[in-house]
Amino acid sequence: MTTWPVAITGLGCICAAGGTVPECLDSLYAGRRAPAHPTRFVSSHPTPFPVFEVRDYREPPELLRTSALAVQAAREAFADAGFSPEELRGLRVGVCVGTTVGSALNDEGFCRAHRAGEEPDLFPMERILNSNPAAVIARAFKCSGPCQTVVNACASGTDAVGLAASWIRGGICDVTIAGGADELGRITYHGFISLMITDDSPCKPFDRDRKGLNLGEGAGMLVLESEQVRVRRGARARSFVMGYGSACDAYHLTAPQPDGVGLRQAVAEALSCCAVAADQVSFVNAHGTGTPDNDRVESRVLAELFPGVPYHSTKGYTGHTLGAAGGIEAVFTVACLERGLIPASAGFENADPELAGEPLRSNREVAGGFALSQSLAFGGSNSVLLFGKGDAA
Amino acid sequence: MTRLLVKGIGVAGAFGTGVESFQNALAEGRVTVGSIDVATGEGVQTVPAYRADTAGLEEFVPKRALRRVDHYSKLALLGSYLALKDAEMLGADLGRIGLVIASGYGATATTYAFLDSLISGGDNCASPTHFANSVHNAAAANVAITLGIRGPSLTVSQFDMSVPSALVSARQWLAEGRVDAVLFGAIDEVSELVAYLQHRRCGPRHAVSMVPFDAGSESSIIGEGAAFLVLTRDEGGPAYCGIDSVATGNIFGGELSLPDDALLLLGADGRSELARRYLDAVPAGGKAACYTPLYGCMPAAAAFDLAAAALALKSGRAFASPAGPSLFAPGKGDVSRICSLRLAGPSEYATVVMSC
Amino acid sequence: MDTKEKLKQILVKDLNLEEVTPEEISDSAPLFGEGLGLDSLDAVELVVIVQKHFGVEIKDMEEGRKAFQSVDSLAAYIEARTAA
Structure with missing residues (x-):
């Protein structure tokens, strides 16, 4: 399979690491992170687990927090790309957003009341039905193109960006806003605790003593643009989507295939799109959740496919933001590639003798032209994006 | 635009299981509507619903392998096996096949069951099995695991627009040569939650049959089922029909552009707020049909529209609308091109144009 | 009913x-x-099942692995923690 590159002209991000892309990068390069016990909800679980909440952000009452976060990141991304609302209205703009909770009919208060034999107010359900993340962005920016909310669990954001690039190449849209968004709440918090893959201390991706992930929340969005529109506008490409690969383990609902069969296939596909060789890749933003299984499989595949290539996990700064993770990490990968500097893998201290390699211990300058971001999900989905360096600033 | 072919169909709904049952229901224009009991503030109420049975799955998968698989995923598995069998691909190498599933609401029963475990057992007794099965892509995961599909997998949830939106991406996979075939399907289930919401919206007096062309009345009846298609690039060979184009998005002002030489297959499903938009979309003198009274009101119904259109195109004869007023009740007529139209909200639209 | 029988049914x-x-x-x-x-x-x-039906908490999987060898071992694990 051969495809051509698609330009990225704008980035937006809101997560625990910061409210904008520059704020997030500052935190990453400074090694700042602040996981803490949840403040937005209470739990009667005997063990408190740290999470990465977005502080100082309140969603409007009529929207799910997930979708409000998505709009916030999209606004930054459109502004970064230099698009005014009027300009967008004259173009075919598509929306492709990954999420996990953003479209589930999942409201605890409503369920509780219904179970108790009450007739609960329908507002929480109506809010969900009005909050499909892609549809909310389309309404907010009057996007006329296709709307797609991708629900591929923790790979959703990565898939959304890969699909968006394909829509541009296929001539379906002039511009696509793509990424991921997810809020943190009691349901996912207790769901992940029940799977026993959360760490009761700050997460330690790839570390010998890693015990699991910390959940986070946020949104990461990218503006992808056709060359025709970009050249006409004279907009600078911050980066290019060079490749996208996705493959299924077909193995288990919650455990990754131990040899990383699907991940290998996804990497191979992403590299093949523009015929980039593995040794041209200058760094990898790994999924690196901090769970024993994920990090074992991932480090094994990285060591075999990308020997000597530096890799890091940014989940130590953001927590695992689920459907948003692929979007946020795509934004980070692009921004780090552009700047030529990658942050240390937060939370990593002691090398695990069972793992083949180790992630970056300190910030490192990189010179190369390509970087990879990978996501592994529930259900055995593996998705990989390959980014190429954009125009000089 | 790359033209696609529909190579296989797998359907399960209130009409039964498989293409033959579906075709019979379309020809007869009749299906028995079932119901679901739901707890409300005024006691248990019976809500009419189109129910689908997944017993047919035992032909394909041993019961033991299904012990953790919920109704939502069973529907997906059943649709998948039927479609692959129909396309004569069961047992074939599924290495270069992609999997795309659209669902408006996901595994709502399991989602509710997970909340139930949290509410009844307390925060330290949440069920991990329910949690894992409550994610929207659990069905795709179960299909991939059971059938050994190792290509890319995508689940889309865009409420009423889930099916056409997912079709846009499925088509791109084929157009770019990422895969050689896509197992494309849609599922939605009738759960207590969905039924309760319907009851609150339309109860206590529920419609007993859907009259989608009557813009004045609310007559939606919730439905469930699976409609799966095996899609390939148009490289010849036997097929039900081709898919010429897919368009979806929002119209902010301006007019919907529809082909003038195609039978319009309307997705109208008895919801009063959309009926007028559908009727207004039909141009003067245009021909329209609507088959939703055979499978019910659910986002996945858009895939049943596509399956029905494919069957009509294969035989070259349109099925009569089961519940049409004189204006749109086309007698059985020759048909070579169908445009499936789905509308949602004030501005969302989708058209899928199919031809022989 | 003894713990083993109850366990099997659950x-x-x-x-x-x-x-x-x-x-x-x-x-x-x-x-x-x-x-x-x-x-x-x-x-x-x-x-979760052990927590819900017997009120016994299994803190991590290392502990779980030992307890989950067989019905015998799980019943013994539960009884040792509910006897007091």
Whole structure:
């Protein structure tokens, strides 16, 4: 399979690491992170687990927090790309957003009341039905193109960006806003605790003593643009989507295939799109959740496919933001590639003798032209994006 | 635009299981509507619903392998096996096949069951099995695991627009040569939650049959089922029909552009707020049909529209609308091109144009 | 009913063990892999089951692995923590 590159002209991000892309990068390069016990909800679980909440952000009452976060990141991304609302209205703009909770009919208060034999107010359900993340962005920016909310669990954001690039190449849209968004709440918090893959201390991706992930929340969005529109506008490409690969383990609902069969296939596909060789890749933003299984499989595949290539996990700064993770990490990968500097893998201290390699211990300058971001999900989905360096600033 | 072919169909709904049952229901224009009991503030109420049975799955998968698989995923598995069998691909190498599933609401029963475990057992007794099965892509995961599909997998949830939106991406996979075939399907289930919401919206007096062309009345009846298609690039060979184009998005002002030489297959499903938009979309003198009274009101119904259109195109004869007023009740007529139209909200639209 | 019998009934029901009856589960047979054929997702579900039905907390999987060898070992684990 051969495809051509698609330009990225704008980035937006809101997560625990910061409210904008520059704020997030500052935190990453400074090694700042602040996981803490949840403040937005209470739990009667005997063990408190740290999470990465977005502080100082309140969603409007009529929207799910997930979708409000998505709009916030999209606004930054459109502004970064230099698009005014009027300009967008004259173009075919598509929306492709990954999420996990953003479209589930999942409201605890409503369920509780219904179970108790009450007739609960329908507002929480109506809010969900009005909050499909892609549809909310389309309404907010009057996007006329296709709307797609991708629900591929923790790979959703990565898939959304890969699909968006394909829509541009296929001539379906002039511009696509793509990424991921997810809020943190009691349901996912207790769901992940029940799977026993959360760490009761700050997460330690790839570390010998890693015990699991910390959940986070946020949104990461990218503006992808056709060359025709970009050249006409004279907009600078911050980066290019060079490749996208996705493959299924077909193995288990919650455990990754131990040899990383699907991940290998996804990497191979992403590299093949523009015929980039593995040794041209200058760094990898790994999924690196901090769970024993994920990090074992991932480090094994990285060591075999990308020997000597530096890799890091940014989940130590953001927590695992689920459907948003692929979007946020795509934004980070692009921004780090552009700047030529990658942050240390937060939370990593002691090398695990069972793992083949180790992630970056300190910030490192990189010179190369390509970087990879990978996501592994529930259900055995593996998705990989390959980014190429954009125009000089 | 790359033209696609529909190579296989797998359907399960209130009409039964498989293409033959579906075709019979379309020809007869009749299906028995079932119901679901739901707890409300005024006691248990019976809500009419189109129910689908997944017993047919035992032909394909041993019961033991299904012990953790919920109704939502069973529907997906059943649709998948039927479609692959129909396309004569069961047992074939599924290495270069992609999997795309659209669902408006996901595994709502399991989602509710997970909340139930949290509410009844307390925060330290949440069920991990329910949690894992409550994610929207659990069905795709179960299909991939059971059938050994190792290509890319995508689940889309865009409420009423889930099916056409997912079709846009499925088509791109084929157009770019990422895969050689896509197992494309849609599922939605009738759960207590969905039924309760319907009851609150339309109860206590529920419609007993859907009259989608009557813009004045609310007559939606919730439905469930699976409609799966095996899609390939148009490289010849036997097929039900081709898919010429897919368009979806929002119209902010301006007019919907529809082909003038195609039978319009309307997705109208008895919801009063959309009926007028559908009727207004039909141009003067245009021909329209609507088959939703055979499978019910659910986002996945858009895939049943596509399956029905494919069957009509294969035989070259349109099925009569089961519940049409004189204006749109086309007698059985020759048909070579169908445009499936789905509308949602004030501005969302989708058209899928199919031809022989 | 003794703990073992109760456990077997709960296993069959809560893990939805199709085509297996409580009587068919032997006290000493392994629960995971060969034997009952349970997997990692069942293991975490078992933690919840033990908490819910017996009020016994299994803090992590290392502890769980020891307890989940067989019905014998799990019953002993539960009884040791509920006896007091």
